Amino acid sequence: MAEAQAQTTLSALRIDRTAAPTKRHRRMRRWLIPVVLLLAVLVLAGVSVTRRAPTVRVAEVREPLPGEQQTELSAAGYVDSRRRSVIAPQIPGRLMDVTVEEGEPVKEGQVIARLDDQDARNVLSRAEAEVRAAQARLAAARAQAENAQRTTERTENLAKQGVIPHSELLDVETAGSAAREELNAAHAELGVAIRAREGARLQLAHTVVRAPFDGTVARKLADEGAVLAPAALAGTNLGGIVELVDLDALDVEAEVSEQQLSHIQEGQPALIFLDAFPDRAFLASVTTVRPAIDRSKATATVMVRFQSVPKGALPDMGAKVAFLREPLPPDALDPKSRAPRVPSSAVVQDDGHSAVWVVRDGRLVKQPVRLGQRVGEEVALVEGPPAGTQVVVAPDAKRLREGRRVKVEAGSG
Template sequence: MNHKDLLNELKIDRSQRETHRAGPPGWLWPVLGAVLIVLLAGAGAWYFLGNKPVEVQTATAVSPASNPDAGAVLQATGYVTARRQATVSAQITGTLTEVLIEEGDRVQKGQVLARLDDSAYKASLVATQAQAAAAHALVTQLQAQSVQNERDAQRLEALVARGLVSRQDAEQARTQVNSIRAQLAAQQRQAKAADAQVNVAEVNFDYTVVRAPFNGVITTKDAQVGEIISPLSAGGGFTRTGVGTIVDMDSLEVDVDVNEAYIGRVKPNMPAEAILDAYPDWRIPAHVIAIVPAADRGKATVKVRVALENKDGRIVPDMGVRVSFLEQQAASASQAMAPKGVLVPAKAIVQREGHDIVFVLAGDKVQQRAVTPAAQNYGDMRLVPERVQAGDTVVITPPDNLNDGMRVAVAAKTQD
C-alpha cells in the first residue's frame, strides 16, 4: 500500500459524521424537565407539610394525693354572691349637692356618702324650732301666773276667815287659779306638739344626708352632683333612685347549681373546696351552708349555698367559681387509701387500634403509650396506674392524624 492509499483510508465518511453529531432526539428534553419539576415539588411538599409540627394542647399528669379533686364526691360551678348588699338612696326627693363616693371606696357604717339640697328643710326646721320656743315661753308665763294666782287666793281665804273680805272675792280668786291651771295644761300640750314638729323637721333635715347602712365597699356610683334623687322612680330617666351600691364583703359566699340527679350526695356542713376562675391555683376551704329547697325546672338543678372560710380582697361578687364537694374522712385515711398511679384528663386517653393510648410529650415529639385506665373517675380526671409518671406532659384530645414520634407544637397548657 502506497502513501496515497493510506491517506484515503484516514478520510471520514460525511454520512457517518452527520449521524454522530445528531445526539439524543428532541422530545427527550421536555420529559426530563417535567420529571425534575415533579421531584422538586414532592421534596418541597414533604419538607414543608410532612415535617410540619402538629399543634396540640397539653396537661400535666398529677399524683392523686396532690389532685384537689381526688377526694371530690361531686363538682359544680357557680358564682360568688353577696348576702348583704344595698343600693343606697335618700328617703326624700331632692337635688344632690355633694357625692362623696367612688367605685372601690371602703366605707364604714354611718359614713356620709352624699348630701341633698337642705335649704327648704333647714328653713322648716328653724320655723318649727321658733314655734316650739314660743310655746314653751307661754308655758313659762302661765306657770308664773298660776303661782301668783295661787298666792292671791290663799291670802283672800285668810282674810275671809278674819272677816275682812267677802267670801265671793275668795271664790273668784280660786276660780282664777283653776282657770290658769287649765290654760297651763293646754299650753304644755301645745309645747309638746311643737316639740314633735321640731323632731319631724329634724328627721326630714337629716334625710338630706345619705349615710352608709353598714360597712362595705362601693361597687357602683349611680348619681352625680346636680341630679335629682328620689326613693321612688319618678320623672323617667331624669330622676335617680340611688346614689350607689354598697356590698358587705364579709357576707360573700358561693351559689352553685347542682344537677338534681346528684343533689343527694350533698349534705349541710359538708366540706368543700372552691377554686376561682380568675385564680386557678388558689384553693379556698369552704363548706356547705344549706341546700335551697327549690329546683330549677328549666335547668334541672338545685341551688346550694357554700360558705368561703377564708375571705380575701381578691374575691369579688359575680366571679366564676368551681366547687368540689369533698368526702368527710380523715386525712390520714385518705392518704393511706391513695390509689397507685397518676391522674390525667379523661380527654387525654384515646382509642388506637382497640387500645387505650396516651401521648406523652418528649421534647418536641410525642411518645405513644398504651395504658389501662382505672374504672373509677376523679371528676374530669382518670387514674392511669402505670406507663405515665407524675409530672409527665400529656396531649389533650389528640388529633386523629397524630402518631408516635411526630413533632408537635404546644398551643396552650390548659391544666396543671
C-alpha cells in the same frame, strides 16, 4: 466482476441514517414521552406518600384538681356578698356632694354624700321658733294658774268667814280651773313643738348620707346635681347614690339540680374554684340550702361560704363548687402533693421500661416515665413530662419513630 457485485449488494443493505424517519417511528416517539412523564409522577407520588407525616391523637399531661377523688358532685354559681346594698337618701333632695369614689373602702357611719339642706334648715328654724313661743305661752299659763290658785285659796277663807257670798267663791274656782286647763294646753303645745323640732333636726340629719356598714364602694350611681328620691330597687336606680358591698362577707351561690339535693347537707365540706383564679382552690363549707326550687330550671340555690375569703375575690365572679364526701387531708391544696396524670393508653413499654411519645414542635420524642398510682383511666407520673405536655394516645409503634414529623388530630389534646 463478482467482487463488484458483492459490494453493491452490501451497500444496498447498509442503513442510511441521514434518511427521514418513517411514520411509524414518529408515532412511537410521540407516545414515549408522556409514558416517561407519567412514570416519573407515579414515582414522586409514592415517595411523598411514604414520607407524609402521620396523624396522631394526643392528650395533655394534666395536673389533677384538689379533692378530685373526694368530690361527690359539682355545680356552677356566682360569688355574692351577704351584705350588699344600694345606699339611697331617706328624703328627696338635690345631691350636693359625693365624698367617695368607686373601689374606696368606707367605715360604718362615714359620710358618703350630702344633699341640699337649705329647706331642712329653714324648717328647723321655724320649729325652734315654735318651741320658744310655746315655752313663753307655758310660762304665762303657769303664772296665771299660780295666781288663780292663790286667789282661790283667799276666796275660800273669806267664804268660810262669811265675808263674801258663796257664789263669788264659785266664780273664783271656775276661773282657777280654766287657768289650769290653759296650763295643761300650754304643756301640750310645747310637747308638740319639741317633737316638731326633733323631726326637723332629723330631716336635716338625713341630708347627710352615711355608710350603714363597713364595706367597699362597688358602683357610683349618681353625681352632684342629681335630684334623688328615697327609693332603690334591685337592678334599677331610683335614687341610689352608691352600691356598697362588704367584701369580707362573700359566699358562692351555686345552682344544684333538685335530683342531686339529697347529696348536700349543711356543714358539708366543699371546694370553690374561681374563674378568675383557675390555678387555685379555696376551702369552703355549705351554709344554707334555700327552701325553694326554680321551676323553670328545676334547681335549688345552695349557699357555700369561704373558709377564708381570698384577696381579690369580687361579687358576681364566676365560680364552680365541688361538694366533697369527706374533708380533705391537710396537704390536699399543695400542688407538690398532686402528681401529673396521663391516659393509661398513652404509656408504652420499651425493653421493660415505661415511656410516652411526646409531640414537641411537631415532631415525636420518646420520653421515659416512672409511673405512680392508677386512677380510673389515668395513671400518675412520678417522673416524666410536666403538665400541659402533649402525648400521643394509643400510639402505633409501626408508624412512629424518634424525630418523625406528625400532625395532631383536630379536636384532640
